[in-house]
Amino acid sequence: MSNSDKVIIREVGLRDGIQSLPTIDTAKKLEWLQIESAAGIHAFEATSFVPAHVIPQFQDAGQLIEQGKREPALDLSALVLNEKGAQRAMAAGVGNIVFVLSASATHSGKNARTTPEAALNAVRAMIQQARQLPQPPHIAVGIATSFGCTYEGRIAAKTVLNIADQLAQAGADSISLGDTVGFAGPRQVRELFTQLRQVTGKLPLGAHFHDTRGMGMANVLAALDTGIRQFDASLGGLGGCPFAPGATGNIATEDLCFLLDEYGLDTGIDFEKLLQARQWLGTLLPNEPLHGALSRAGLPRIIRN
Amino acid sequence: MSNSDKVIIREVGLRDGIQSLPTIDTAKKLEWLQIESAAGIHAFEATSFVPAHVIPQFQDAGQLIEQGKREPALDLSALVLNEKGAQRAMAAGVGNIVFVLSASATHSGKNARTTPEAALNAVRAMIQQARQLPQPPHIAVGIATSFGCTYEGRIAAKTVLNIADQLAQAGADSISLGDTVGFAGPRQVRELFTQLRQVTGKLPLGAHFHDTRGMGMANVLAALDTGIRQFDASLGGLGGCPFAPGATGNIATEDLCFLLDEYGLDTGIDFEKLLQARQWLGTLLPNEPLHGALSRAGLPRIIRN
Numbered sequence: 001m002s003n004s005d006k007v008i009i010r011e012v013g014l015r016d017g018i019q020s021l022p023t024i025d026t027a028k029k030l031e032w033l034q035i036e037s038a039a040g041i042h043a044f045e046a047t048s049f050v051p052a053h054v055i056p057q058f059q060d061a062g063q064l065i066e067q068g069k070r071e072p073a074l075d076l077s078a079l080v081l082n083e084k085g086a087q088r089a090m091a092a093g094v095g096n097i098v099f100v101l102s103a104s105a106t107h108s109g110k111n112a113r114t115t116p117e118a119a120l121n122a123v124r125a126m127i128q129q130a131r132q133l134p135q136p137p138h139i140a141v142g143i144a145t146s147f148g149c150t151y152e153g154r155i156a157a158k159t160v161l162n163i164a165d166q167l168a169q170a171g172a173d174s175i176s177l178g179d180t181v182g183f184a185g186p187r188q189v190r191e192l193f194t195q196l197r198q199v200t201g202k203l204p205l206g207a208h209f210h211d212t213r214g215m216g217m218a219n220v221l222a223a224l225d226t227g228i229r230q231f232d233a234s235l236g237g238l239g240g241c242p243f244a245p246g247a248t249g250n251i252a253t254e255d256l257c258f259l260l261d262e263y264g265l266d267t268g269i270d271f272e273k274l275l276q277a278r279q280w281l282g283t284l285l286p287n288e289p290l291h292g293a294l295s296r297a298g299l300p301r302i303i304r305n
Numbered sequence: 306m307s308n309s310d311k312v313i314i315r316e317v318g319l320r321d322g323i324q325s326l327p328t329i330d331t332a333k334k335l336e337w338l339q340i341e342s343a344a345g346i347h348a349f350e351a352t353s354f355v356p357a358h359v360i361p362q363f364q365d366a367g368q369l370i371e372q373g374k375r376e377p378a379l380d381l382s383a384l385v386l387n388e389k390g391a392q393r394a395m396a397a398g399v400g401n402i403v404f405v406l407s408a409s410a411t412h413s414g415k416n417a418r419t420t421p422e423a424a425l426n427a428v429r430a431m432i433q434q435a436r437q438l439p440q441p442p443h444i445a446v447g448i449a450t451s452f453g454c455t456y457e458g459r460i461a462a463k464t465v466l467n468i469a470d471q472l473a474q475a476g477a478d479s480i481s482l483g484d485t486v487g488f489a490g491p492r493q494v495r496e497l498f499t500q501l502r503q504v505t506g507k508l509p510l511g512a513h514f515h516d517t518r519g520m521g522m523a524n525v526l527a528a529l530d531t532g533i534r535q536f537d538a539s540l541g542g543l544g545g546c547p548f549a550p551g552a553t554g555n556i557a558t559e560d561l562c563f564l565l566d567e568y569g570l571d572t573g574i575d576f577e578k579l580l581q582a583r584q585w586l587g588t589l590l591p592n593e594p595l596h597g598a599l600s601r602a603g604l605p606r607i608i609r610n
Contacts, residue, residue: 214563
């Protein structure tokens with residue numbers, strides 16, 4: 001493993017962070033993309049193609065992608081949960097589509113009104129259809145509740161690995177494991193990603209961690225050690241889990257970048273600008289509790305006396 | 306490395322956590338020791354033998370040790386910064402004395418009005434004197450600012466290793482590295498502890514991390530991977546660094562235990578009781594901000610529906 005590898009930091013605040021919040025203007029979302037991009041973050045999960053009556057926040061999904069695509073510095077993804085969403089995402093011409101299915105059948109039913117098997121079939125259909133396009137989008141699949149589920153408890157590794165195997169065979173371009181409800185710890189992360197690598201060969205793999213029980217950064221380190229080089233995070237740890245009141249949401253982008261940088265990876269981040277972006281987010285969402293340690297303590301500094 | 310190893314969790318809240326706070330009654334300190342001990346924590350850095358006019362909180366050091374010693378479940382340590390403190394600690398008959406010196410000369414001057422060299426001499430004198438006692442105390446040495454200093458920035462590894470080498474030769478019973486101001490990251494932690502192990506042979510080693518910039522748990526994982534099996538922490542992350550306003554203090558005991566448990570180590574912790582102890586601490590210190598994620602989110606739970 002070389003520490004000089006590039007690493008992909010995916011900002012998911014615009015999707016995972018705001019999905020339960022009052023609707024934010026498209027112009028403000030674009031401003032967010034620009035401000036954070038100027039700090040060195042380029043990959044964004046910017047929206048989700050779900051019905052507007054289910055999540056009003058994403059009613060501007062098509063418009064946001066259309067306008068965001070004009071900015072070459074932005075590498076935009078959109079989340080979909082089913083074939084209908086996939087159709088809309090392809091019609092909007094987004095460069096990356098992230099299909100999220102659940103390893104937990106109960107979570108799958110509640111989150112997407114489907115079964116893991118039906119979701120797998122939808123992914124297969126999406127991949128076939130995408131391949132017909134003149135410029136096929138990158139098809140990523142996120143496996144939610146890979147490390148545990150609020151309804152089913154621990155999810156067996158073989159369940160996750162079996163899904164991943166089928167996704168790899170179906171032609172997914174990358175796979176990410178999600179700790180949707182913050183159950184994961186570093187030992188489990190190492191074990192599962194090590195096994196996943198064996199199943200998926202050279203397919204790019206990613207990790208989506210929440211910091212619900214304080215394990216977020218340790219889980220990142222554990223995943224890094226198994227060679228994972230793609231991580232989801234949200235600025236200020238925005239978001240939260242409706243099943244764990246008071247719990248923080250995704251790991252904080254700024255803390256993640258601090259760790260990746262110290263680990264020796266090439267993040268390309270301007271930390272001063274990233275902390276400014278986080279401040280800007282605080283003014284955009286004055287009533288939302290933001291998390292993360294780096295913004296509170298500041299960058300390490302030396303007092304000359 | 307076997308994950309079935311025992312691990313020592315040292316609660317330092319009664320020392321590092323409260324040193325800047327208004328004086329707490331000795332009876333309340335004893336209650337704290339008992340409540341947390343009932344949850345499975347047995348090693349406590351319970352006080353410090355420093356002049357009462359410098360830190361009034363520890364004016365009852367002798368009394369607390371005398372009363373605490375009567376409880377067989379408690380494994381008490383006291384911190385000292387110089388020979389005078391060491392004399393008092395030995396007179397009080399504490400089982401473990403932790404002499405803290407600084408790798409940073411500037412921090413050494415400000416924190417203990419001494420130089421690293423003079424502090425090393427004081428440690429040597431203390432060890433010689435302790436060996437004359439019928440029941441010699443365990444002599445641990447903490448090297449503060451091992452990972453960086455607010456005044457001097459990065460501390461060279463060779464500076465820390467040189468001090469550790471001299472401590473090992475002097476006959477210290479254990480050595481701990483302290484990230485006093487929260488500069489450490491997991492890569493540095495792994496590198497320094499790996500080198501330290503080479504210098505110190507089989508001497509027990511410990512780690513004292515702060516969570517100032519969110520790296521606390523990742524640093525624990527990094528240290529665990531190098532074989533470290535002794536960690537300092539404070540309940541609710543009590544404490545803070547006067548040089549980093551708003552920063553949290555030590556890593557939170559309850560989050561540390563959660564990680565160690567998931568790592569597969571035998572902690573002996575009753576998590577329900579530990580979270581109750583943390584609640585009790587909140588009532589003892591209603592005006593102090595407590596930190597940590599596990600207490601906020603609760604233990605992982607499964608919703609049956």
